[in-house]
Structures are given as structure tokens and as C-alpha cells.
Amino acid sequence: MKAVGASLPRYDGIAHVTARTRYVDDVRVPDMLWAKALRSPVASARILRLDTTRASRMPGVHAVVTHRDVPKNVVGHQEVWGIDPDEPLLASDEVRFEGQTIAVVAAETEPQAQAAVDAIELAYEERPAFTDVRRAFDAGQPQVTPTGNVYFYYPDQPQRQIRKGDIDAAFAAADVIVEGTYRSQGIEQLPMEPAVAMAIPEPDGRLTIHSATQAMYYSMDITARHLCLPMGRLKFVGGTVGGGFGGKLDTQVEPIAALLAMQAQRPVKWRLTREEEMLCSSTRAYCHVEIADAMTKDGWILGRRTLSLHDAGAYMRTSAYSCSKHTFHLAGAYTIPACAFNTFVVMTNRVPSAAMRGFGVTEASFAVETHMNRVAEVLGVDPWEIRLKNANRVGDSSPSRVVYGNPSTVSTLLAAADAADERLSGEYASMTNHARGGELLPAHLVEQQSEPRTHPLAWRDARPAFEGGK
Amino acid sequence: MRLTVNGRMHEIESGPLASLLHVLREELNLTGAKAGCQFGSCATCTVLVDGRPRRACLTLMAAIEGAQVTTVEGLGVPGDLSPVQQAFDEHYAAQCGFCTSGMMLAATALLHDADGPLEREQVVEALEGHYCRCTGYVKIIEAVLAASRGETGERAPHQLDIRVAGE
């Protein structure tokens, strides 16, 4: 019997239903300490004074870490792709979002750790906060970073952009131009398991870190860089997580638990409360998208202009990545010959936004698909039909000029229509993903057509073993 | 203070204001009840106290001295699963598994009180305070209904309409 294609039992099924599955919070080691954090009470402030002397002398306290204890405090999540690091592991001279971590204490019990946190002396000077992405370029707004509120992908170009075809000609030729604004809110990833890490100093000088990260080597790399240690000195234990959805990628809990463990020379567990999860750890980005579509009166999309403003929050983390991804999907499932897309990463005094199921594309899909329904209504065209005629087909090209080899938009539309008992008219009901021709190839799409090339990356290091099923 | 957990009596060292969740997890090393929110909102800490589902994070020791507590560890073990555990496994009702203990204990109490097979609305009413972020709840409800009908022993098939392209 073949395993692939079979609904086999979950590998961890029995473990889950008998609670044998061990999450990080279930790991038990002797002499473990609990960690608690001091967090910024305001959205933007200069730190004037941070004194942990009293805290470190309190009952049960074995370690206190501030920015001074971090070998390399500023490490970027996407340095390898040229995005400069900007976020301190622990705040030093300023805080840029409410809830930003300033200091962390490790003590024998949680109440003792919290009492020590409350005894940390913090003096700050609050500043006005910048919070509305639509004012990203306005003069006179509070500046979140030393270089302003907008990230520059290139020294002379802030936006990630797509330019394809002749956008001005498309808009000049349009019968109708439909414009709208679409806003999707930031939301919580809300895994049932809150973020947690436990760091254990080992007799051989290594550190074992039990982590709920979604990416072990990624988090280990960031931890190693903060600690200025080679990876060989760390051992990340994990691989079993109580839900992630993108919220357990940004790596902060592990390096801080490690620093506390090294200072105390005892195991330290830092488990975020649900409140910390909700208020202080990353969210999906709020995204503001403005679309203008150049349409023919019978429902062809000639061209599309977009402006997207992504609320990255106070620090970059992976927002530059997300906005590139977002931009590539602003044509949605359709073939649009003329595209002018502009996506800006805007910094605000908000919790940094991060990966969340769909990262960037969820926001694009909400905008372009709601807009498509609106366009259909303005033109008086059926929403199924407008999609079917514009849908990607074999040989069509994407905004970034990828030639589609086998797009399934038409087949999923027809399958959904069939299952939903929607009666489509004859010519639409028999549409396929095949290359355009005849009435489905109007003049403005002729230049789109190309031969899809064989994927150049079919199998690295092995022959294509799946052909023929062997 | 004394507490009977899964049929075994324990002398509890934690004070009267300690939460049952803390006692179970930190003192007795029974980690099946989870610390999802510590606020009574998520129900991942649910255990049975004298047969009734309670939020262990909100239950103070002083309120339950002498009570009989059932945790997920008391439901069954690999090779000897309770009907609810078996149904959850056969219906793929656990994905990350974090909410599973609480769901199963609440379902166990529901089945114990029920007079035969349950209606869907009864399951929802009993379990709607339990959050799950992974499954979308569908297979959890199906598992509880199946357990209430005594329908265990076979893996539940999926209900997808799978169409192979080109056929």
C-alpha cells in the first residue's frame, strides 16, 4: 500500500490525545529559575535612567539582564539579504513601542521575579508617537527612526515597485477607471501555546535551549549572533510547537533566556503571559492599499495602479520581505498587461509586525478581490465571468514576468461554481486554463503570450524521480 | 492540604491561594493541563473537579480541598485509551495538540452526563468556551459526537471532494 495519498494516522496522534506530547513549558529540569520582563509603558520615549541595582538584590533573584549584558545587542533578522539590523534585543537609549523589552529578571519563583521587575528604576521622557501610515511622508510628524518613517529599499527609491507595460496608455484607453481603498487590520497569531524558551547551561560549557520557535536554525543563528558564540556552542531542542502561524519566528525569548542562564549558571525559563503575547509580541501588519483599475466596459483589466502602505511597527524584522512578496501578488489571479505597483514599508510606534499566515499576500488578496467584486458591480458584469475571462492562463505572464506553466484559477473557479450550484453561461462553463486564443485573446493581451519554459530547477542533486511514479 | 488526583491522594505543599493549575503542573508534574492564558479565557487548563469541568487556572486550592480531580493523564494511556481519546485520535481532532486535553476532559464530562447520543448543539454548548486555533473545531465536534454514539474503532475518512485534474 502506498503511503502518499493515504489519510494515514497522525505521527503524533496518540501522543497528543494522551498528553504525552512535550511542549517547552512541560520540560522539567532541577533548579530552574523563572523570568519576568520590564517593558516600556509608553509608545515612544528616551530612556534617561535604568538602574537594576535594587532589583538584583531582591529575594530569589539570580540574574538581571539589560542591554549592557548583551554581547551584540543589535542583530537583524534579515541581514543576510541586505536589510540592515535596527532592533536592540534589549532597549538601550530609547523605546519605540509600548511593551518593548527593557530588562529581564530571573528568580526562584515567578512572583519573586515580578517583584524584582517592579523594583527596577526606570526614568524616561515620553515623546509623541507616529501611528498613521497614511502620513508616512508628511512633514512635521514624529520620526520613528533616525532616517525617518519610510524604509528605503534602495538609496534613491523607497518603494518596492513593479512596472510593466504602458500604464499611461492603459489608463488613457480605459472606458472606466475604478478606484478604491482597502484596509486589513493587524491581528494576533494567537497560538494556544504562548511563546516560551528554556535555556540550560551544560557542564561542557554549551547551552541547551528548549524553544518553541518555528525555525530552529534561524533562531539559533540569531541567538548565536547576539551572544557572539559559534553555533556549536548551542543546541536548540524543539520541533514540536503548540501552534505558530508566523508568531514564533521573531527571536527574542531564546537569546534573553540564554543570557540569564549564563549569568545565573542555572536553567532559566521565560514563558510569556497571554497579555504579553497579545500586547507585546508581533502582530500581522495593518495594510492600507489603494487600487485604480483601468477597465474596458466589458470587463477586461487593461492596467492597474496600486499604492500599498504596510505598517511595520517600530522595527523592521521581516517587513521588507513581506512587502516585496505583497507586491508580486497585487495582480491577483489575473493577467494584467500594464502594472504600476508601489509598496512602502512604513515605520510606526507600534509593536513590530511580523509573519502571520499569508504574510503580505493576505492583505493583497483582500484588496484585489474585494476590488474585483466592486469593479464587476460598477460595470454591471457578472463577478464569476469577469474573473474567468481575466484569469491567468498557460503562457500568460505575471507582474514580475513569470510565465505561467499551469495556473489553476479557471479550474478552481469552475469547481467552486459547480459545488455552489452557480449556473454559468455556456462559454464560461467550458473555459479552461489553456493558452488564450480567439475571443479570450484581445489585442491588449497579445504581448503577454510566451512559451512557458520547463522549470529550470526540477530537482537538485537527484534525477526527477517522480516522473513515472518510480 | 489534600487532593486526590486521578485516584491517588496527595499532600499538597502549595498554599491555599495557589491555583490548581500551578499545583498540577509544578508540584505534581502533571503537565497535561496547559497554561494557555492563566485568565480563564482559553480553557486549555480544564480539568474535572468532582466530575465537573473547571478552569484549573482560576481554581484556588482553598476552594477544592479534599476534592477528586481528574486530569488527562487519568483518562487513559497509549494502548488503553478512553473512548473520547480514541475518538479524538480517529477523527484527527488534534493538530498542535495544545487545546486537546481541555477539550477531551470537557467532552468526557459531557458524555458522562448524557443519556445516549448527543446532538451537535449540545456539544457546542458544552465546549464553546474552549478555544482552538488550529483545527477550526470541525473534527473536534465530530469526534465528540462519534464518541457519544459509541462509534470508535475506525479512522474517520475525510470529507473532501477530491478531483484529479484532467479526469
Added chain:
Amino acid sequence: MALRRGRGIATIEYPTGMNQGGDPSQAWIKIKPDGRIDVFSGTVDLGQGSKTVHTQIAADMIGVPYEWVTMNNADTDSSPVSFGTFASRGTFIDGNAIAVAAYRAKQRLLEVASRMMEVDAEDLDIGGGEVSVTGAPERKLSVEEVASTAAWSYGEMLVGSGAWMFPHVEPDKETGECEPHAAISYASCVVDVEVDDETGEVRILRILQAYDVGRAINPVLVEGQIQGGAIMGLGLAVLEESFPFYPSLEHRGAQLGTYVAPGMRDLPEMVNVVIEDPDPVGPYGAKAIGEMANNGQGPATAAAIHDAVGVWVTEMPARPDRVLRALEEPREPRRDGRRVIFDEHLSTATVSSREPGPDGWLFPLVGE
């Protein structure tokens, strides 16, 4: 004073793997002396079921029963690199790495069997835990015998390792041209709602979806992703937000209850269709499903609300007060020649203090 019903649709697409590539995955496999398979993978299982799917791939690639395979992903001392479980890359990229490793482990088994049976490795197949001669299936050896002979008689170790990556690409600065992903999945979504035009509450009655996932390696786990994603999409569409009065920073929900997330009672009827249109590069033709599962419901719900009560709520979630405000203050789009302009009150042009530039764009597109 009425409950009104409506239907809306959306069609979406979603890439597999990290945007612009550069996210490698590795795996290594060893075969025990009794033929049992140990897979070492850096993939993190968040509940989506990667441990299950990957053992299925390894079992079929080598040709042994699923029960013979153990999955080890617990720590970085033994597990090789997986970039991570995100970007919908687990089945495709991690799965491909495991498939390559399994293919190579299989070749090692075939080498040893070839020596034992004095038949060319090319003329041997492995299936169901047995190595047999192609076309002469009665000539066979069990995988146990082969593995045992390798370990104890030949003194050889049977290992396969593999990696897979879609190489990193940089888009053109001006045009954005590049090929950013290894594969794309597609889906369409139909949402039926009931809107109370007195309270503004939107109840999603049914979510009907069709997904092309290339190949469903484990259909019931695919169903689990679709169901979980649909409810997350429902949350996006009508319930959840971190900053309820954007751009204000206030009134954030700090707990379940003040932050409204989908509960069991919100569960609508669901109908799910899966199309298998194999991808040429994915393992056994599979593509991704994990993230796109929550992308279609939001826009389909916005359209359904319009179908029900005639107003466009273009902010997600469509909270009752947003629906009511749209009903009570209906805004017609501004018409200016060929232009039909919606939502002006929300646009940057209205809120920002800047004037549009000569190119018509509000923001400076420096370097154009």
C-alpha cells in the same frame, strides 16, 4: 429590521516557499540493520502534520511500509537545516529534501541488494519492504535481509542525505522582474452570509472552497488545514483586530474575550473541494496549502455583505459598527469623467498633508 442574505466570491493564488527563494532545507536518513528507517529533518511541526507527511514521503520513496519510518526532528545536534516552518514550504521544500535523501538511501539499498542477488541495481525495484527483480518478482529479498547484510557482513553504513532550495533572486529595482517562487497554489472561495441590518452583525453561514494543492499527500491533514484556515479567515473577515481604532494605539484586547477570536459557535457550514493538478517539481506533485487557507474568506465576505445589504465595507474585519456606519451613511463614489472613486474619506490624499506630485502620485517615487 431584517436579516438579509448575500453571497460573495473570491479567487486567490499563493506562492510556495519563501518569496525570492534562498530558503534551503536538508535531510538525512539512515537505515537500521533490520531495515527500519530513521529520518532526520529540521522541520518544526506546529500541528500542521509535517512529521506525518514527511514519513509518508520517505516510506514511499524508499519502498517500505509507513510503520518502518521514524521521524527525528527534535534538536539541532542531529537535525540538519530547515529554514523553518513558514512561507508554506514544509511539504514542498522540506519534503523535497527528504525525498532526495530517501532516493539516495534507496540507491544504497539497491547497491547492496545488487551485490547479494548478482543483478544490476537498475533491474531491481523496492516495494512493500521487499527488493525484487523487475519482471521476475519471485526473485526477491526482504529489505531487512539487505540491511542486515550491509551492516554485519559487508561492514557498510546505509545513509542518504539531500537538500533542496529555490535559489535566491533579486527583483529588478525598476521593473520588479524576477521569478520569486517555486510554485503557486490556487483556490476559489464562495461565502454566504446573513447580515442583521439593525445591529450590523454579520454571520457567515457557509464557506465553500476549491483548492488546487497539486497532490494531497495526506488528504485528511489537508482537510484539517482547509478547515482551520477557513475559521482563521472568518476571524479576519468579521472578528479580529489588534488595534480596533487604527491609527489609535488604544483599546487593545489583552486576553481572549477582549480580543475576539473565532469560537466553536462561529463555525459555519463548510464544503471543500480539492483539485489535484500535480506540480512538476513538488514531491509527488504536491504544492502548498498552509497559509492560503485563510486568504479567500475576507474578500468573499466583503462581497457577500454588499450582496446582502448593498454597502461596501472595505476594512477587514467587517465589525458591526462598520457595517452600521456604512448603512447609515451610505457613500456614493465620486464620478469624475471616466473615473469612479470610492472611499475618498479613507485615502491618503484626504488624510495626508501632502499634495500630489506632477505625476499624480501622492508619495515621492524617487528614482523613477
